[in-house]
Amino acid sequence: MKLGFDKWVIIFTVTSAALLQMIDTSIVNVTLTQMMGNLGASLGDISWVVTGYAAANAVMITLSGWLSAKFGRRNYFAASIVLFTIASIFCGTATNVWELVFFRVIQGIGGGGLLTTAQSILIQTFPKEDLGMANAIYGLGVIIGPTIGPTLGGYITDNLSWNWVFFINIPFGILATVLTFLFIKEPAEKIPAGRMDWLALILLTAGIGGLQIVLEKGESEDWFETRYIVVMSVMAVVGIIGFIWRELAVDNPVVDLRLLRKRRFAVGTLFNFILGFGLFASVFIIPVYCQNLLGFTASQTGWLLMPGALMSGAMMPVVGTLLRKNYISPVWYSALGFLLFFIFCYQLSGLSLDTGADSFFWPLIIRGIGMGFIFIPLTTITVADLSNLEVPQGSALTNMVRQLGGTFGTAIITTYISTRSVFHQTILADNVTNYNPLSVERIRQYTALFVSRGNDLATATQKAYTLLKGAVTRQAMVMTYGDAMLIIGGFFLICLPLLLLFIGKKIKTQEHMEMSME
Template sequence: MNLGFDKWVVVLTVTTAALLQTIDSSIVNVTLNQMMGNLGASLGDISWVVTGYAAASAIMITMSGWLTSKLGRRNYFAASIVLFTIASVFCGTSTNVWELVFFRVVQGIGGGGLLTTAQSILIQTFPKEQLGIANAIFGMGVIIGPSIGPTLGGYITDNLSWNWVFYINIPFGIAATILTYLYIKEPAEKVVAGRMDWLALILLTMGIGGLQIVLEKGHEEDWFTSEFIVVMSVLAGVGIVGFIWRQLVVKQPILDLSLLRERRFAVGTLFNFILGFGLFASVFIIPVFCQTILGFTASQTGLLLMPGSIMTGLMMPVVGGLLSKNYISPIWYAAIGFLLFFGFCFDLSTISLAAGPDYFFWPLIIRGIGMGMIFIPLTTITLADLKNIEIPQGSALTGMIRQLGGTFGTAIMTTYISTRTVFHASRLSDNVSIYNPQSVERIKQFTGLFLSKGDALMTATGKAYGMMQGAVMRQALVMTYADTFLIIGAFFLVCVPLLLLFIGKKIATPAHTEMVME
C-alpha cells in the first residue's frame, strides 16, 4: 500500500465509521421524548430503542474478530457500514415504536462491527513510527462521539424532527463505503477462521444480550423484585459462563480468550472497562443534571459539552506525537489522565443550584485533557504484546469490555442516584417541621406569596408546603449528584496505582507499535 496519501484516507474512512457508531450510541437519548409523542409509545416501550441497539452492538463487537477473519477485513467493514446505513433509513421511516426497535437492533448489528474493526485496520496499516498520530486521530472519533452526540441530538430535537437523527448517517455511510473499497486493503497475514460455532453464538447472545438488558432495564424494573430481571439475569449468567467454557474447549473459538494470557493485554482490558465506565457515566450524568435540575434545553446542554470535546480532540494528536518521540513511558501519560479525571469529578462535587454554564467550562476542559491523555497510551500498552494477526481479536475483546464498562457505569450511577436521593430527601425533610424556626419562616413566606395572589389561607398553606417539599427534593438531588461525581472521581484515583501492573521486563517491539516498557 502507498503510505503517502492513501493511508490518511484510511484514517478518514475509519474515523468516519467510528463517529457513526459512537455518535449513534448517545444521540438518540435526547430525542426520546419527541419519539414517544410522535409514535404514541410509553417510556418503557421507547427505552427499548436504546437497549436493543446496545445489546446488538455488544454482541457484534464480541464477534467482530471472527467475522473479520471469515469474511475478510475490508468486506466485513464495508458490510457493517452498509447495514448500519440502510438500517438508519428504515429507522427514520418507522411508523410505530416496535418497527423502530427492530431496525435499531439491525443498526446495532452493523454498528458493532465498525469500532473494533476500524481500530485493527489502523494498527495493521500504519508503520510503528506513525501509529501514535493515526491512533490519536481515530481516538478523536471514539472519545468525541459520545460527547457531541447529545449536542447534535439536542439541535435536531429543537429544530427538526427525530427522524433526522437517523437520516444524517446516510451521506457519511455512503462516503465511508466508497472509500473503504477504494483504499482499504486486506492484510498480508490472515487468520483462517473456523466454522461458525452456533452453540457459542447462542450462548453469546444469551450472555451479552441478557446482561445488557439487565443493566439497561434493571433500574426501571426495580431490579431483582422483577421476575423479568431475575429471568434475564439467570440467562445472562448461564450464557456468559457457557460461552467462556465453549471458547476454552474448541480449537477455533469465536473470541480468542487465550490472548488474556498476555499480562499487559489482560491489564489493559481491565482498564478499558474503567475507561468505558468513566466516559459513559460522566457523559450520562451531566446532561441529566443540567436538563432535569437546572432547566437547560437539549441544545444548551449539548453546547455545554462541546468545549471539553474539542479539547479532547486537540489533545489526541499532541499525545500521539509525544508517544512517537518515546520521551517517557505511556504509563505516565495514562496516570496523569486519570488524575485529571479525578480533578474534574472533584471540582463538580461542589455543584449547587446556582451553577450556570460557566461553572462547567473548566471542569469539562480538564476532563477533555484527561481523556485525551488516557485513550492513546492505554491502547498502545494494551495491544503492544499482540502479533499483527491477533489484533482483530484483541480489539474485539477490549471493545466489548469497554462497551460493557459504559453500560455498567450508567446502570450503577442511575441506581445510586435513585437510592441516594431518597436518603438525602429523608434527612432534609426531618428539618422541615414546626419546631425549626427557619422552616416556619420559609413556610410563612411561601404562604404569604400565594395569599398575595388571591388564594384562600388553607389553599395557600397547602401550596406553601408543596413548594417547600419541592425545594427539599431539588436540594436532595444536588447533594446526590455531588456525591456521584465524588464517587466516580475516587474510582479513578484508586485505579492510578493499578497502572503499575503494566510494568515488567523490557519487551521486544512488535510491528504494530513502538512502545517499550521497562
C-alpha cells in the same frame, strides 16, 4: 515519516465509521420524548430503542474479530457500514415503536462491526512510528462521539424531527463505503478463522445480550422484582459461564480468550472497562443534572459539553506526538489522565442550584485533557504484546469490555442516584418541622407570597408546603449528583496503583527508520 494521501484517507474513513457508531449510542437519548409522542409509545416501550441497539452492538463487537477473519477485513467493514446505513433509513421511516426497535437492533448489528474493525485496520496498516498519530485521530471518534451525540440530538430535536437523527447517517455511510472499497486493503497475512462454533454463538448472544438488557432495564423495572429481569439474569450468568468454558475448550474459538494470559493485554482490558465506566457515567450525569435541575434545553446542554469534547480532540495529536518521541512510558501518561479525570469529578461534585454554564467550562476542559492522556497510551499498552494476527481478536475483546463498562457505569450510577436521593431527601425532610425556626420562616415567606397573588390563607399555606417540598427534593438531588461524581472520581483514583501492573519490558512506540524500511 509523513503520512501519505492514501493513509490520511484511511484514517478519515475508519474514524468517520467509528464516529457514526459512537454517536448513535447516545444521540437518540434526547429525542426519546419526541419519539414517544409521534409513535404513541410508552416510556417503557421507547426505552427498547436504546436497549435493543446496545444489546445487538455488544454481541457483534465481540464477534467482529472472527467475522473479519472469515469474510475479509475490508469486506466485513464495508458490509457493516452498508447494513448500518440501510438500517438507519428504515429507522427514520418507522411508523410504530416496535418497527423502530427492530431496525435499531439491525443497526446495532451493523454498528458492532465498525468500531473494532476500524481499530484493527489502523493497527495493521500503519507502521509503529505512525501508529500513535493514527490512533490519536481515531480516538476522536471514540471519545468525542458519546459527547457530541447529545449536542447533535438536541439540535435536531429542537429544530427538525426525531427522524433526522437517523437520516443524518446516510451521506456519511455512503461516503465511507465508497472510500473503503477504494483505499482499504486486505492485510498481507491471512488470519485463520476456522468454522463457526454455533454453540458458542448461542451462549454469547444469551450471555452478553441478557446482561445488556438487565443493565439497561433493571433499574426502571425494579430489578429482581420483575420476572423477565430474573430470567434475563439467569440467562446472562449461564450464557457467559458457558461461553467462557466453550471458548477455552475448543481449538479455534470465536473469541480468543487465551489472549488474556498476556499480562499487559489483560490489564489493558480491565482499564478499558474502567474507561468505559467513567466516560459513559459522567456523560450520563451532566445532561440530566443540567436539564432536570438547572432548566437547560437539550441544545444548551449539548453546547455546554462541546468545549470539553473539542479539547479531547485537540489533545489526541499532542499525545500521539509525545508517544512517537518516546520520552516516557505511556503508563505514566495514562496515570496523568486518570488523575485529571479525578480532578474533573471532584470539581463538579460541588455544584449547586445556582451553578451557571461557566462553572462547567474548566472541569470539562480538564476532563478533555485527561481523556486524551488516557485513551491513546492505554490503546498502545494494551496491544503492545499482540501479534498482527492477534490484533483483530484483541481489539474486539477490549472494545466489547469498554462498552460493557459504559453500560455498567450508567446502570450503577442510575441505581445509586435513585437510592441516594431518597436518603438525602429523608435527612433534609427531618429538619423541615414546625420546631425549626428556619423552616417556619420559609413557610411564612412562601405563604405571604401566595396570599399576595390572591390566594386565601388555607390555599396559600398548602402551596407553600408544596413549594418547600419541591425545594427539598431539588436540593437532595443536587447532593446526590455531587456524591455520584465523587464515586466516579474515586473509582479512577483507586485504580491508579493498578497501572503498575503494566510495568515490565519496555513498550516500544517508535521503530527506528532503518527497521521500518527493511
